[in-house]
Amino acid sequence: MEYGFTDILQLLGSLGVFLFGMKVMSDALLLLAGNKMRSILARMTSNRVLGIGTGFLITSVIQSSSATTLMVVSFANAGLLTLVESIGVIMGANIGTTITAWLITILGFKVSMSAIALPLVGFGFAFTFLKKEKLKNLGSFIIGFALLFIGLQFLKEAMPDIKNNPELLAFLSQYTDLGYLSILLFLLIGTLLTVVIQSSSATMALTLIMTAQGWIPFELAAAMVLGENVGTTITANLAAIIGNYKAKQTARAHLIFNLLGVVWMLILFYPFLKMVSWLAMYLGSESPYVSAAAIPVSISLFHTTFNIANTFLLVWFVKPIAKIVERMVPEKEMVEKEIDQPKFLSKDVLKYPETAIEAITRESKYLYKNAIFEIVSHALNIHRTDIKSDLKVKKVIKKSNILFDTNVRELYTTKVKKIYGEIISYATKAQSKLKLNEVQNKQLLELKVANREMVEILRDVRELSKNVDFYLNSDNKYIKKEYDKIRNKVVKVLRTIHLFRTEKENEVYHGKLVKLRKEAKANIHSNNIKIDELIRNDLITVDMASSLFNDYDNVNDMIDKLIEVADLLYGKRDSILNN
Template identity: 55%
Template sequence: MEYSFYDFLKLLGSLALFLYGMKIMSEGLQKFAGDRLRKILTAMTTNRVTGVLTGVLITALIQSSSATTVMVVSFVNAGLLTLSQSIGVIMGANIGTTVTAWIISALGFKVDIAAMALPLLAVGVPLLFSGKSNRKSIGEFIFGFSFLFMGLSLLKTNAPDLSRNPEMLSFVQNYTDMGSGSVILFVVIGTVLTMIVQASAATMAITLIMCANGWISFELGAALVLGENIGTTITANLAALTANTQARRAALAHLVFNVFGVIWVLCLFKPVTMGVSWFVEDIMRTADPAVAVSFKLSAFHTTFNICNVLILIWFVKLIEKTVCKIIPQREQDEEYRLRFITGGMLSTAELSILQARKEINLFAERTHRMFGMVRDLLHTTNDNDFNKLFSRIEKYENISDNMEVEIANYLNQVSDGRLSSESKLQIRAMLREVTEIESIGDSCYNLARTINRKHRSIWILLRNSMIIFIRCSS
């Protein structure tokens, strides 16, 4: 076998460059359009159709369905989107992510975009070192775009040639000639691979290269694409593990939606793949089989997601009811738990400020509730009720101390990212707010302790008076 371990490492390095390019390209776009994305998400989700269009637009812009769905889950967690609205946006994100496959097919296989990568990097360098935040973000996007296609070009170059590796060819053929079994196997492989890589665009690029090099047929490539659509839902579900109930339901809705789509396509697998293949061949009429198969896979990916949305958009309420049954509402208690800050669920610092703002509002509400308890303590005469209320105030004081530390730590982490001057001012103001709210909580607790001492003194005085009265009476 001519393919050595060193060649395999070069292949992994090419994939790493592709993933890094995808990451910084997406982050650059998110930083450039952070506030705009927030406004689009909250303003354009009034009904299921506009929600789908919003998901398509945002995912096409930032080139990452995972980033969109994680963002949506975070917005549900922060109470800015309802579960029903989030399902529509997630449906749109599935369509928007297919744009990446078309870009890779059009530029990665028809045009030698890697040859333009170095000149693009030269353009991006001055922008990257610019003092203006927006220019830096554009520079990051250019660098990411260049690295992405350099990685894709290196992936194609370093992929093993099966014609020169008969052992590898024999190994692959063992798993490609099992009929329906092969299709199911490749769906599972696509799912697992995307779960590991955490980027459906990367596994899509790998699938395109495998088909273009003749490793696998178009049908098995389509099966990998189906698996990738399941695997990509894992990112949002992992992000939602520590979120509130509604956010976990939104992430689960994404999984339910994609799994249902894969099931019905598998039932009609032959007609769907034959229809897509015939359509692309009739339209494209290209002599290059690598280009033809890449466009077939892109068309299959788009057809699958559009058809799935057209079918399930009418069943949003049913999906909502299903996920609500699977994840029932948890009873709210007074245990210490941050509700909106969940370990930096949003992928950019600008958007993460929103989570901190919602958490500070919750902190203020808890402190206001604590003040109400102190007021009630003044008018409580029953000793048992008094002790319960005072214990509750003590518990709230501990919660207040913990919330101050956690929110301040989170804001400090956010401030480490690259922020606009307005966002930096916001963070400083928010840190002051947190300190002041915690100070109010301390004052409430000190008042409660004073009332408790007075209460104890009164009871001691009454008890002593009663003892003296009884003795005098006898």
């Protein structure tokens, strides 16, 4: 055989050029359209047709089903997509990935791109010197596009020719005449090649070249394509290993969907291929059973018709597939972490702006509704359950006269400090490492502000707590009444914030919070008049009056911040998606 070690190296180098071109092109397209694509994905609804359309659109644009599925896994991990939504997108991605096969078939086999590929590299390179980021990315896309076809041309030249290497045909014939066993064998080869190369597009290119060179017949090439459909699921499953149960469920769903497609296709394999052959001839091509040159077109046609048929067949079984996956990967309770450890922040959320913002938002909300809510209520000797109940505010205050042993500083250190630091750290890393648009950058700034306000709320309540504890034990009924008024204000605000957070129709409660915020600012003058009156009538001492002046200022400031944080975190539902 004339094909030696140097030829093998040339084949590997050609494959490397092809893969590099595919990567450069895909990365450039992600930079050009990534924000918009991820925004569309993040706005997903449970509508199956919309999910399929979204998956198809994203994969068609960025020319990588692996990139789409990895994005879906990351979004599912962050809670931006449900399992049913993820399955719909994956179905669409499977159809979208067929566009690549048609590009290779039409431009790589029907049209010779080699003549214009090198000039395209020079043309694209010129764009990289421009100042505008979009034009630089466009230049990278042109370079990647050209390199893809240069690599394809090298692959065609590096692939051993059957005419010059007749012994190769004799070797292959051992495996091509085994009936269904041959089909299963080449299905396995397609799977393994895709797993090793980590690109179904590259395996598809190799398959198309092998058919064009006369290595393998139409039916075995089709079997390899089925194997590629299975192999491409491995990337998502590997990425999901470090993810939560949602990410694992999404990756398993991808695997099950593609395996089900392969199973029914193997049952109808030969009749389906005959239908594809008829369709190819109807569209003006030759039969793939007669002409080897016609096989690339028929394989692309098989790839497209199979994925469309598989999607339209299994789209009716999305929920049963989801249930199977949920049994395979059961929902896990969130692992109870140390009290001062973040619950939603992990390194993988910093992969995309959307996942980073979602994780930081969730962590901030968790901190606010748990630690901050608890510390503020306990610092004022009020039970959280009473605030959340339907009990009238006056009765809540009346029954909350038992003093709590609340050390605000200690609670801040054990429950807030580390998490606050992590939130600020992640937000800063996201701003410095990720390509954010103006809206996303503003959202991270707002989250930083919200967290700083939470820390300031605890400073306010720490000062307030000392006097509440002291004067609730006082024999002076007037000073007790004033501090009960202070607590009354805080209970009203905390209860309204709780309802604003938890009720679906929250516009009413948002209006109430706006009103309470205005009242807090307007009350400064009336509070001063009331304190002056108590002093004039010798109903409180000068020390009591001094404490009241400070504490009314503190509580009004604290109320303002509590409402501002609630508005920043909950005021614009799903605002992280509006970009």
